Amino acid sequence: MTQSPATRVRTRFAPSPTGFLHLGGARTALYAWAYAKHHQGDFVLRIEDTDLERSTPEAVQAILDGMAWLGLAPDEGPFYQMQHMTRYKAVISQMLADGTAYHCYSTPEEVNAMRERARELGLKPKYDGTWRPDLGKTLPVVPANQAPVVRFKNPLSGATQWHDMVKGPISINNEELDDLIIARPDGTPTYNFCVVVDDWDMNITHVLRGDDHVNNTPRQINILKALNAPLPEYGHLPMILGPDGEKLSKRHGAVSVMAYEQEGYLAEAMINYLARLGWSHGDEEIFSREQLVQWFDSNSLSKSASQWDPKKLNWVNAHYIKAADNHWLADAISPRLVALGADPLKIDLPQAVELLKDRCETLVQLTEASLLFCGAPVAPDPELVAKHINDEVRRAVADFTQGATEVQWQRQAIGALIKSVLAQHQMKMPQLAIPLRLIVAGTTQTPAIDAVLEIMGREAVLKRLRSF
Numbered sequence: 214m215t216q217s218p219a220t221r222v223r224t225r226f227a228p229s230p231t232g233f234l235h236l237g238g239a240r241t242a243l244y245a246w247a248y249a250k251h252h253q254g255d256f257v258l259r260i261e262d263t264d265l266e267r268s269t270p271e272a273v274q275a276i277l278d279g280m281a282w283l284g285l286a287p288d289e290g291p292f293y294q295m296q297h298m299t300r301y302k303a304v305i306s307q308m309l310a311d312g313t314a315y316h317c318y319s320t321p322e323e324v325n326a327m328r329e330r331a332r333e334l335g336l337k338p339k340y341d342g343t344w345r346p347d348l349g350k351t352l353p354v355v356p357a358n359q360a361p362v363v364r365f366k367n368p369l370s371g372a373t374q375w376h377d378m379v380k381g382p383i384s385i386n387n388e389e390l391d392d393l394i395i396a397r398p399d400g401t402p403t404y405n406f407c408v409v410v411d412d413w414d415m416n417i418t419h420v421l422r423g424d425d426h427v428n429n430t431p432r433q434i435n436i437l438k439a440l441n442a443p444l445p446e447y448g449h450l451p452m453i454l455g456p457d458g459e460k461l462s463k464r465h466g467a468v469s470v471m472a473y474e475q476e477g478y479l480a481e482a483m484i485n486y487l488a489r490l491g492w493s494h495g496d497e498e499i500f501s502r503e504q505l506v507q508w509f510d511s512n513s514l515s516k517s518a519s520q521w522d523p524k525k526l527n528w529v530n531a532h533y534i535k536a537a538d539n540h541w542l543a544d545a546i547s548p549r550l551v552a553l554g555a556d557p558l559k560i561d562l563p564q565a566v567e568l569l570k571d572r573c574e575t576l577v578q579l580t581e582a583s584l585l586f587c588g589a590p591v592a593p594d595p596e597l598v599a600k601h602i603n604d605e606v607r608r609a610v611a612d613f614t615q616g617a618t619e620v621q622w623q624r625q626a627i628g629a630l631i632k633s634v635l636a637q638h639q640m641k642m643p644q645l646a647i648p649l650r651l652i653v654a655g656t657t658q659t660p661a662i663d664a665v666l667e668i669m670g671r672e673a674v675l676k677r678l679r680s681f
Contacts, residue, residue, distance in 0.1 A: 222254030223418045226280075226287075227408065229261045230272035233469035234279030236461065236521070237423060237453050240487045244450065245421045246285045247488070247509040257415055258290035263407055265295075279470040283480050284502070292415075294407050301402040304410050304440070305363055305395060313439040314395060316361035317344040318353070339391040340364070363396035365406070365436055373431035378421070378448025378511040385431040393432050409433050413442040421511075424449040448511055451518040453490055461521050477549075477576030479537070482530040490519040499532055531574040539563040542570060542579065549580040555588040562587070565668050568660050586668050590677060591655025601657070602648045609638045609645050610652065614678045622671045628663035653677045 224245040228238050249256040258280065262268040277291065308314035319327070319340070328338035344352060345366065368387040377383050395406035402410075408429075412420065427449050437444050455461045461468060473483055484502060492515065494500070494508040534542065543562040550557045565586050566579065573579040602610075616630045635645055646662045653674055659665045666674050 220418055222249055222252035223257060223416050224249040224254065224421060225257040225259050225412070225415065225417050226285075227259040227261050227411070227422075228276050229264060229267075230269060230276055231264060231267040232272055233275045233471060235468045236470065236487070238276075239279060239283060239470045239483075240453065240490055241422055241450060242280065242285050243283070243484060243487050244492065244509075244514070245419075247505055248419060248421060248511065249288070250506040251509045254418075255288040256285075257292070257417065258287035259292045259294070259411060259415070260290075261294050261404065261407065263294050263401065263404065275469075275471065282471065282474050283484060289415075292411075294411065297407070297411070297414075298402070300414070301407055301410055302396075302400060305402065305406070308365070308395075308439065309363065311439075312346070313366050314363050315344060315346050315366060317364045317392075317394075318356050318359055318361045319343055320359075337389055342392060345392060360398035362394045362398055364392040365395050365432075365439070367392050367432070367435055373434050375430065375434060375444075375447055378419070378446055379451070379514045380424070380427075380449055380516060383427070383430075387431075387435070390432060390435070393436075395436070405429055405432050406436065409436045409440070409442075412445055413437065413440065417445050419448070420445045421448045421450060424451055448514065450491060450514065451516065454518050454520045456521060456523070458520070477578065477580070478526070478530050479533045479576070482526070482533040485533070486526045486529045490521070491515045499529065527574040534570050534573055534576070534579065537570070539566045539570075542566045542576075546576055546580045546583060549576065550583060550587060553580070553584065553588065555584055557583070557587050559673075560586045560668055560670065568664050568668065572660070585654055585659065585665070593651040593655045597651055597657060601651060605638065605640075606644065606648050609634050609640060610648060610678065610681075612637065613645070613649070614675065617666075617671065617675060617678070622667060624661075624663045624667045627666050631663060652681045 226238075226242040226245050228234065228242075234242075246256045248254075260273055260276070262273065280286070305314060309316070317340075323343075324340055327341045327343075331338045331341070344361075345364070346352060367390050370387060372384045372386050373390075374382065374384040393405060394403055396402050411417075412433075430447050430449070434444060453461045455464070470483070474480070481502065484505070485499060488500075488505050488509075489498065492509070492513055494504075494513060497504075497508075500508070540563045543557070543566050546566070547557045547562065562583065565583050569579060569582045573582060613630065613634045616634065617627075620626050620630045631642075631645060631649075634640075635642060638645075647657050649662055649666070650657055650659050653669060654665065
């Protein structure tokens with residue numbers, strides 16, 4: 214099964230476009246991408262869109278958008294299975310001619326009855342091979358006006374074995390497997406068959422996918438063997454569980470990758486966090502995309518399910534926000550500010566970002582914090598005003614306002630002015646800083662008040678102070 218060392222590594226991500234790109238799929242795509250890049254190979258994107266009832270153009274676009282946001286650009290593709298129907302049907306015709314597949318006229322009701330009889334006998338419920346053309350067997354009379362399905366002639370004995378890249382050696386007895394339907398009555402090929410032909414045609418050498426596909430793998434291996442096609446190596450990734458240990462679902466929060474983009478998570482943070490959900494390099498928690506590619510090794514993939522931890526994701530995202538370039542962050546939040554009715558051009562937004570980003574875990578939080586400087590003025594709570602502002606404070610604020618008309622408008626000079634007013638009125642910092650925050654920001658808590666005032670600008674600060 215193992216490919217020759219000279220074979221170029223080729224991996225693929227093959228989602229079905231029946232919804233958004235979910236977190237599990239994104240992790241699978243990331244691992245397949247990282248494995249290919251680690252081995253200087255190729256990463257292929259294939260859209261498995263043969264389920265016409267559930268596949269939609271919107272779902273295709275959602276997958277492409279998610280991949281683009283994460284920066285998982287394919288080396289080839291996207292390819293679409295619906296464009297390969299002629300190829301699939303040609304392979305099926307050849308298998309019928311070779312005797313590795315056959316027409317089956319059993320109705321769905323008849324197959325269900327076969328399975329029920331097997332259950333009653335304590336056997337595995339499966340198709341009983343009524344139409345399987347074995348040596349010396351007489352087949353039933355072909356019913357009139359009934360389109361058949363095409364079934365793969367699965368081996369009746371022995372075992373299908375492979376060394377899983379994640380789980381290790383796996384062996385499935387062939388007698389446990391049905392003669393798989395590979396084409397429906399209308400001639401449309403089925404999922405497991407299309408996957409096999411595509412992996413063969415695209416020279417896929419390594420298949421990383423969720424462990425819900427383990428049962429498909431022996432069927433696909435047997436079809437590949439029947440076609441005398443090379444076998445890829447398979448690795449089945451354990452699922453991602455929610456914080457409560459149950460299968461990750463909407464009740465745990467967003468499961469769509471693009472929902473996290475909307476909620477203000479950075480793509481690099483999501484890549485970093487997803488990579489650690491089932492893979493590790495020692496105790497490294499924070500690493501770049503380049504380091505991931507350098508270190509990625511299937512031997513370090515976990516055999517156990519991973520647990521989604523929103524707090525850990527927020528910690529990782531906060532790290533990337535703190536490390537990000539201020540101008541890049543400003544560009545990232547500007548459209549969000551405009552959508553909230555603010556004017557980011559009113560201030561030096563990169564300067565504001567520098568002051569605020571250490572306090573924020575997401576771009577949404579950073580956007581909301583930036584409203585302090587470029588959003589509409591917020592009126593202070595009258596109860597807070599009554600608590601913190603008395604006549605003496607008003608006199609101090611008036612003196613600060615007078616000084617603010619003349620002082621050089623930079624943080625150091627503003628800070629010196631505040632200290633001068635405090636000394637003049639024999640007050641402590643909170644006695645003036647809190648009232649200033651209330652008047653100019655409508656809140657008692659902000660970053661350093663001298664820095665806040667500098668970014669707000671002299672004109673806006675004086676307007677708020679004088680209108681109080």
